[in-house]
Amino acid sequence: MKRLAVRNLRLCTKDCICLYVCPTGASDTEDSIIDPSKCIGCGACAEACPSKAISLVPLTYPDQQVKDNNVLKVNKKLSQSKAKAEKISHDLASKTKEDGLRRLLKAIERSSRLMNEDIMRESGYMLPQSLNTRHLLEDLLDKADDRFPKIEAQRLLDQGLKN
Amino acid sequence: MRYICTICGYVYDEEVEGVAFDELADDYRCPLCTAPKELFEKEIKEEKEEVREAIIDEDIHEISNGELAAIFSNLARGLEKQSKLKESKDMMTLSEHFRDKMTPFDDTSLETLRSLIDEDITVRYPNVQKVADEKADRGTKRIVTWGLKVTSIIKALLDSYTKEGEEFLMDKKIFICSVCGFIYVGKKAPDICPVCKVPEFKFEEVR
Numbered sequence: 001m002k003r004l005a006v007r008n009l010r011l012c013t014k015d016c017i018c019l020y021v022c023p024t025g026a027s028d029t030e031d032s033i034i035d036p037s038k039c040i041g042c043g044a045c046a047e048a049c050p051s052k053a054i055s056l057v058p059l060t061y062p063d064q065q066v067k068d069n070n071v072l073k074v075n076k077k078l079s080q081s082k083a084k085a086e087k088i089s090h091d092l093a094s095k096t097k098e099d100g101l102r103r104l105l106k107a108i109e110r111s112s113r114l115m116n117e118d119i120m121r122e123s124g125y126m127l128p129q130s131l132n133t134r135h136l137l138e139d140l141l142d143k144a145d146d147r148f149p150k151i152e153a154q155r156l157l158d159q160g161l162k163n
Numbered sequence: 164m165r166y167i168c169t170i171c172g173y174v175y176d177e178e179v180e181g182v183a184f185d186e187l188a189d190d191y192r193c194p195l196c197t198a199p200k201e202l203f204e205k206e207i208k209e210e211k212e213e214v215r216e217a218i219i220d221e222d223i224h225e226i227s228n229g230e231l232a233a234i235f236s237n238l239a240r241g242l243e244k245q246s247k248l249k250e251s252k253d254m255m256t257l258s259e260h261f262r263d264k265m266t267p268f269d270d271t272s273l274e275t276l277r278s279l280i281d282e283d284i285t286v287r288y289p290n291v292q293k294v295a296d297e298k299a300d301r302g303t304k305r306i307v308t309w310g311l312k313v314t315s316i317i318k319a320l321l322d323s324y325t326k327e328g329e330e331f332l333m334d335k336k337i338f339i340c341s342v343c344g345f346i347y348v349g350k351k352a353p354d355i356c357p358v359c360k361v362p363e364f365k366f367e368e369v370r
Contacts, residue, residue, distance in 0.1 A: 006246040033246050057245060068298045071291075075303065076230070078287045078310075083229020085279045088271050100332030104324060107337050107346045107369040108276070108317055114344035115310045117237035120230070122302045128238045128245075128254070136226075136234070149260050152253035160242075160250035 003041040003056040005034045011053035018045035018054060027054075064130045067123060075123045079116055086112035129161050165206040170312045171196040171357030175203065196357030197348060199319045218290055231261035273321070280318050284311065309343045312358045316346055338366040 007018075009032055018027040018034075026038035027045050034045070034054070046054040086109050093105035124132045137153050144150055166175040166184045173195045177183055184203070191200045226234075235258035242251035268275070288311045295303035323331050331348075338352040339345070343359035352366035 006244075008244075033248070065302075068294075068300065070294045071298055071300050071303055074287070074291045074294045078283065078291055079230050079233065080227060081279050081283055081287055083227060083233065083265075084268060085276055085283075087229060087265050088268060088276045088279070091267050091271050092273065092276070098329050100329045100335075101324065103337045103369050104320060104332060104346075107339050108321075110339055110369065111313060111317060111344035111346055113233060113236065114339075114341070115306075115313060116230075116233035117240065118306045118310065118343075120234045120237045122300070122306050125234045125237060126241075128241045128247075128250070133238060140231075147260070147264075149253075149256045152256045156250060156253050160247065160253060 002059040082116040166203040168193040170198040
């Protein structure tokens with residue numbers, strides 16, 4: 001399986017040992033993103049990095065696990081509740097004059113979204129490159145209204161999510 | 164007797180502390196994660212009678228705007244981790260589109276928020292747990308483990324706010340774990356997340 005090196009900038013401490021060991025100079029870029037057109041997936045940089053900031057990701061992702069229909073149904077109920085909690089917290093936070101309550105509601109808004117994202121990962125939307133994502137984008141483009149960000153959705157379908 | 168915090172696993176050992184758990188003040192809170200006293204359980208638990216059938220609605224209707232917002236922000240995070248920053252930005256644009264499309268709910272109020280959270284804890288999470296157990300879906304079991312704890316803390320915080328008002332948050336900061344969503348009220352963020360155990364730098368202050 002062909003793999004590519006990616007750098008986690010949150011861990012990178014700019015020791016730059018990857019620059020010395022990379023046979024093609026793929027990690028020597030100004031924006032700190034390892035150049036996928038140069039990377040040959042040898043893993044030398046990942047092994048050498050003292051901060052463990054580089055890992056190898058597969059170039060093509062495996063198929064997603066199929067989710068049971070009943071799991072999807074109960075997850076959906078939970079997801080809708082989290083979405084509603086997020087929206088209500090947001091709207092209440094923008095109205096209140098109490099600083100403590102405003103901060104608490106903002107935290108609940110953010111937390112509800114984080115939990116909802118977790119639910120979505122287990123509802124068939126784990127991988128951006130998956131067929132589920134592709135079908136959803138195609139479906140949304142089909143029935144898009146004027147305000148739907150068509151350019152972004154089309155760009156993702158055409159290039160961004162290519163395996 | 165030992166009492167265990169159901170959120171983070173902190174152990175209150177009556178023998179070590181020298182004070183019976185029941186004699187602790189009502190506003191006693193877990194020293195690690197600030198969970199209130201009622202979220203502690205006796206170490207030897209009575210068997211829970213819980214053979215309830217999961218409630219499964221038959222109709223899966225369209226995906227709502229709120230769900231789409233979460234789907235796309237989640238995929239944006241995935242792309243960010245793959246160092247696909249441009250693609251991640253496109254995904255985020257889609258997420259924001261659907262978030263902004265959500266219309267305010269007619270029943271917007273703190274009471275509604277509280278009952279949503281309550282029903283998550285008593286109905287929706289147990290439902291998901293039941294089905295995930297039946298289907299041996301490990302990933303889905305994990306979201307119940309974390310989500311239920313985070314939701315229980317949110318309920319406890321809302322309860323405290325209702326009881327004490329602004330006083331409860333006066334001179335205190337609010338931190339959120341950027342991984343699981345756990346909310347911590349205090350002077351500084353905890354060393355590790357009591358729920359998902361990531362280190363302190365994953366916490367962000369909510370201002």
